[in-house]
Amino acid sequence: MILQVLQVNTFYGSSHILQDVSFSVNSGEVVSLLGRNGVGKTTTLRSIMGLTPPRSGSILFKNKEIIGKPPYEAAWAGLAYMPDDLRIFPDLTCEENLDIAAKLSRHTGYWNRERVEELFPVLRARRKQKGLNLSGGEKKMLSLGRALMANPELILLDEPSEGLAPLVVGSLIQVIQEIKEKNVTILLADQNLKFCRRVCNRGYIVEKGRIVLEETMEGIWSNEEVIKRYLVL
Numbered sequence: 001m002i003l004q005v006l007q008v009n010t011f012y013g014s015s016h017i018l019q020d021v022s023f024s025v026n027s028g029e030v031v032s033l034l035g036r037n038g039v040g041k042t043t044t045l046r047s048i049m050g051l052t053p054p055r056s057g058s059i060l061f062k063n064k065e066i067i068g069k070p071p072y073e074a075a076w077a078g079l080a081y082m083p084d085d086l087r088i089f090p091d092l093t094c095e096e097n098l099d100i101a102a103k104l105s106r107h108t109g110y111w112n113r114e115r116v117e118e119l120f121p122v123l124r125a126r127r128k129q130k131g132l133n134l135s136g137g138e139k140k141m142l143s144l145g146r147a148l149m150a151n152p153e154l155i156l157l158d159e160p161s162e163g164l165a166p167l168v169v170g171s172l173i174q175v176i177q178e179i180k181e182k183n184v185t186i187l188l189a190d191q192n193l194k195f196c197r198r199v200c201n202r203g204y205i206v207e208k209g210r211i212v213l214e215e216t217m218e219g220i221w222s223n224e225e226v227i228k229r230y231l232v233l
């Protein structure tokens with residue numbers, strides 16, 4: 001088990017958002033957090049990363065407690081995070097955005113700029129373009145590329161398929177499969193069930209800050225009642 005989240009409670013001010021959230025991710029898996037808008041998926045990823053420190057619980061990454069540690073320590077431990085707002089540097093070029101991510105990381109490994117550009121040919125084609133001049137899909141690829149440049153063991157992706165044209169979602173599915181083959185474990189939050197079905201092994205359904213179901217993606221896909229109750233608006 002690479003990640004074990006146990007009874008995590010996270011607040012924004014006095015709002016109790018995550019309520020005893022527990023789940024786990026095995027090494028080599030792609031696992032999704034599924035649920036409607038506002039149920040706490042982003043807060044869960046931010047809690048793991050230390051961006052919104054939980055008030056109680058335990059988060060074990062490779063059997064070491066990381067709860068409440070600052071985000072840079074989570075990164076040192078081997079986690080990387082692609083936030084839903086992507087956070088690329090708008091005034092830096094594509095290649096500078098990638099190079100900086102590698103420089104800030106304490107890890108080296110399979111992923112370097114050459115390999116990331118091989119995975120995302122569009123980033124090679126747009127190498128000298130500033131971040132602000134990229135399309136929404138290209139920004140997403142760059143943000144994911146930046147996460148890989150850190151050579152993490154576990155990568156957290158917030159809404160990877162959101163806002164992408166169907167064709168781009170198709171290439172993202174391939175990319176995630178290739179990343180998985182390189183032994184990077186992935187935990188993602190996404191509302192696109194079709195996309196999750198293609199890339200994930202298992203899913204956890206989140207509702208009002210609680211995990212209400214753990215299932216294989218096929219199990220969720222074929223459970224109309226669960227889809228209606230928790231996933232469709």
Ligand SMILES: Nc1ncnc2c1ncn2[C@@H]1O[C@H](COP(=O)(O)OP(=O)(O)O)[C@@H](O)[C@H]1O
Pocket residue numbers: 012015017035036037038039040041042043044
């Ligand atoms: N910075 C914040 N301050 C206060 N409340 C927040 C903040 N961010 C999110 N929330 C609230 O926390 C709940 C969970 O939000 P979020 O984790 O973003 O859900 P999801 O990612 O599933 O859409 C929502 O009710 C949202 O309004």
Ligand SMILES: [Mg+2]
Pocket residue numbers: 041042043084158189
């Ligand atoms: Mg979210």
